[in-house]
Amino acid sequence: MTDKNSKELDHCGYIALLGRPNVGKSTLMNTVLGEKLCITSRKPQTTRHRILGIRTDPHYQMLFIDTPGLHQNAKKAINRYMNKTASSTIKEADLVLFLIEAGVWTDEDEAVLKRLKNNRMPVVLVVNKIDNFSDDQLLGHLQTASEKYDFENIVPISARKNRNINQLLELIREKLPVSEFYYAEDQITDRSIQFISSETIREKLMSILGQELPYSITVEIEKYEETKEQTLINAIIWVERDSQKGIVIGNKGSVLKKVGTQARIELARRLKQSVHLELWVKVKSGWADNQNLLSQFGYKEK
Ligand SMILES: Nc1nc2c(ncn2[C@@H]2O[C@H](COP(=O)(O)OP(=O)(O)O)[C@@H](O)[C@H]2O)c(=O)[nH]1
Numbered sequence: 001m002t003d004k005n006s007k008e009l010d011h012c013g014y015i016a017l018l019g020r021p022n023v024g025k026s027t028l029m030n031t032v033l034g035e036k037l038c039i040t041s042r043k044p045q046t047t048r049h050r051i052l053g054i055r056t057d058p059h060y061q062m063l064f065i066d067t068p069g070l071h072q073n074a075k076k077a078i079n080r081y082m083n084k085t086a087s088s089t090i091k092e093a094d095l096v097l098f099l100i101e102a103g104v105w106t107d108e109d110e111a112v113l114k115r116l117k118n119n120r121m122p123v124v125l126v127v128n129k130i131d132n133f134s135d136d137q138l139l140g141h142l143q144t145a146s147e148k149y150d151f152e153n154i155v156p157i158s159a160r161k162n163r164n165i166n167q168l169l170e171l172i173r174e175k176l177p178v179s180e181f182y183y184a185e186d187q188i189t190d191r192s193i194q195f196i197s198s199e200t201i202r203e204k205l206m207s208i209l210g211q212e213l214p215y216s217i218t219v220e221i222e223k224y225e226e227t228k229e230q231t232l233i234n235a236i237i238w239v240e241r242d243s244q245k246g247i248v249i250g251n252k253g254s255v256l257k258k259v260g261t262q263a264r265i266e267l268a269r270r271l272k273q274s275v276h277l278e279l280w281v282k283v284k285s286g287w288a289d290n291q292n293l294l295s296q297f298g299y300k301e302k
């Protein structure tokens, strides 16, 4: 949307969304993009990869990076992968948004802040989920949060209810460096549709299985074919044990069927075409702690 007649300069830069799991980073990403790119859930391990979301306005291109939350006990290879992804994002960012939840301050928040302090980055504190509170309560929460660090700014928002998002975007515009756009104006991510498909399936697994969800579950797209009439997707759901396979399939296949239906409907809406989706559940023990398998399943450094 570069207006050739206007003298206004173009701005472009990376904005890192950081914070412990579950504060609403992925929800905020979807809200600012006006489109669902990232999967979200109440479960802490929802985001596993670094995901770029691009918002282009006249003269401003914002490159948001959604990250897995930083974990404190990174025992398995997949947790170390997630931590590394979040940490390296801090270094490439032009601006860091540190997200917390209004009225809550945990040891995990403290640990994230400690990393930010070590990197000496200017940090904007974004206090999310303000829809849970009255104005009076909120004022107290903001006061407490502001004492944690010398933040550049503090912005209270509700990512889910779309409150104060314009104010946040205005602040980001002020801080973006002058630069040409890095991406095409109509591009919204650097991720493939295959990646988005596997994430959509994983999201449905998480919401349908709830507490029963095996921690080590991943989705691999085995086949993706677009024809004129429809898109054909074959996906494998990998679990670590036979018992987990039973949970994912459900009684007479009921769980798997529900996952397949919900994922198919959402993907068809996104692709604006009918989708034929086939799901298989397979067991590969120890994948979450195996470097080679992690790369095969798409957990690669980007
Ligand atoms: N009440 C409320 N809930 C929110 C808000 N933003 C996110 N959530 C919820 O918080 C949970 C975690 O969100 P998610 O974006 O996955 O968090 P992430 O782990 O930081 O990416 C989900 O259930 C969201 O619906 C908000 O502004 N208000």
Ligand SMILES: [Mg+2]
Residues within 6 Å of the ligand: 025, 026, 027, 039, 040, 046, 047, 066, 067, 068
């Ligand atoms: Mg997330």
